[in-house]
Amino acid sequence: MTGEPILSVRDLTVQFDSGDGWRSVVEDVSFTLNKGEVLGIVGESGSGKTVTSRALIRLLPDRVSRIAGGCVDFEGRDVIAMSESALEDIRGGKIGMIFQNPTTHLDPVMRIGQQIAAGLMLHLGLRSRAARARTIELLDEVGFRDPERQVDAFPHELSGGMRQRAMIAGALSCNPSILIADEPTTALDVTVQAQIIELLRTLGRQRGLSIIFISHDLGLVADFCQRMVVMERGRIVEAGAVDDVIARPQHPYTIRLLHSQPGLTAPGSYFDLDGETKSRNETRPAPQGDATYLAIDRLAVAFSRKRSLGEILTRKPVRDLAAVDGVSLNLTRGEALGLVGESGSGKSTLARSVVGLVTPKSGEIQLDGKSLGKPGERQRGPWHRQIQMIFQDPVSSLNPKMTVGETLAEPLSVHRLCPPADVKDRVLGLMTEVGLEHDLLNRKPHQLSGGQCQRVGIARALSVEPEFLIADEPTSALDVTIQAQIINLLMRLRESRGLTMLFISHDLTVVRHLCQRIAVMQHGRLVETGSAEEIFDNPRQDYTRKLLAAIPRVARAR
């Protein structure tokens, strides 16, 4: 079903200025793209997959980077050796490109119609009226419901999914033969991701496009691509048909990637990573007793809308935005409950109001039978220590000016948990527990990797001996192999410390892996709760089914 090669890359090497000389970021990369096929490039951050994709149309920053060798053969010409003006004809005209974040990659002060029409006027020489008419057709094609009106919208007036559709319309406006998609769905919700992938699939088929699809998500690549290459540290380590690579991975890195996929390892068992202990298989501790530990009763949180001067003076009632709308939820001691939902569903707000970072409008929260206080009059108490939180962005949740040691020592001294002389021992003990080398003690966050930062965040939460851990998307900012390590760590800690856990994620497979019970939220309300098996095998609500259907294929296999 795929034809002859349309683009072939041979021995591509890209170097970046590292301050003391040129350092290769992409080395000797070779692959071909055939007509009409979807080729996936998989790799983690720093693997060079994005740099490779940019190098194909020479979109790399001047001066700090250079293409040190190799060629990119397209229609019998070498893109690398091409003149700047010939290159401008190919960019957008023959090869279209879409980017990861549609919010930053569309000009915020220009109407989307104008941005799309710019390409049409440039490459096809259309006059502005014809370009506008064609733009409206394109918007219709990518699924805009009211293109006549939305052609004049500014990017901020559209949702993330619609922005990505607009970007696709722009990239395809001049009928290119190749589309390069660089993580086009990473910034989007899972259901929106599924829609965008479906759109790309349809458009690819209808227009006979060849697509290069760059992603960190093996599941997504397996779902969407016919062939794939796996990149690690600037090199291609494995290439082949998607089904072959997944069924019979050859390179250790590919094997490690596959072993890190939450959907491919049995729920509740440790990920099999080299260097990690591969002990018992079924490690999920049964809930210790049925006593309710945390009881959330009809909790509501509202954020006030900005009021205009007129509204303030006339005391006109303004409807606040309900972020959490009457949610009741119970956790038994020792249980891990997964809270899933898309952005804006209120799952983070719910967690934040349990910790006390957000003041609820009404409702009650009880911890171990004791009320945490009425909304607005919540006081500091021992529960401050009992409930701890881990945050999504591991780097920004640490104080950039404090070393690992200082970060971990601070809660110990704030809560006067141990005599000053013992602080250092305690800190080192915590570091051992979360798998941090002791020589990282005096490092600051910017000298650590994302995974190490998240381990510091976990150690900080553990330092005050909590009973209850709230993890708000702790792995979404991390690479999948790092995610697997962090999940392994969280499972081990739950086992050794008997922690109760509320685990928030947009990723159902991760939640399924870690939690016995799952609660689904949408628009501030609880849609469905049930055991992990019930939710996955027998979902009762349409929304849950939609979320499940959006999970890419490799994760669902087996």
Next chain:
Amino acid sequence: MGRFKFVLYRPLQTIPVLIGVSIITFVLVRSIPGDPVRVLLGPRAKPSIIAAVREQYGLDEPLVVQYFYFIYNLLHGEMGRSIIYRVPVLDVIAERLVPTLFLLSYALLLTVALALALAIVAARNQRRLPDHLVRMFCTAGLGLPAFWLGIVLIMVFSVGLGWFPVSGYGDGFWGHLHHLFLPALTIAVALAPVLTRNLRATLIDQMEAGYVQTARARGMSERALFYRHVLPNSLVPTVNLLGVAFSWLIGGTVVVETVFSIPGMGQLMVSSIFSRDYLLVQGVTLVFALGIILTNFIVDVVNVALDPRIDP
């Protein structure tokens, strides 16, 4: 165009500000040691005459009463009579306002032109010779005091080359343009560096932005994407800074007006303070306050026009 609705109600919000300004200046002026009548009549005036003049200008009334007279008159479009000039305050101000407004607009135009040109050259030639030259100009412009620069410009271009008049305001539009070039340039050289540095930094920042990548990937030339995407996105912070700089300038023209002998508001302000001409000081201060409020208002309108995301 719902975002522009604030144009209708924003002026109402200036009323409390103006009341505050009027009270503060009223009290401040009267707390300066000295007495306008004594300044007017000289040290040897008889007490009875002083008392009579004080009564004539209402200066013998309690402060609160004087303030209400002031507000009452203001609402009737009166600011009272200048004690020194013995003509209505408004007439004095009207006469001095025109040169200052002309000078300010002229300086603003030169500043914007200078800052735009320099910042664009610097940003597009980052870390190359033009960028370094612009940086040197900015450091020099920030370092040179306005009175010194003014005098040097006069010596070179007026006295030496004879291209521009030494002082004064000139007649007619072209006369003003000719006479005020050097003073406006003096202000622009002092003001442009801050704006240039700010705009250059923003431009360089925006050149890395995602949407620039998108435009480049769509085949747009470097030049086109700079003027169509990078520049429009860089203007908002610069316009804000320009507003602040201009507000500062409104009260700060006095040095330039003195060096170039321009009969403007800055000079009037200083002389009226020295002569304790209460009513005139109040009038001038109110006009300055209005000017600053107006500037901020214009900055808001321009921002809303430049950036569709701003919804005041």
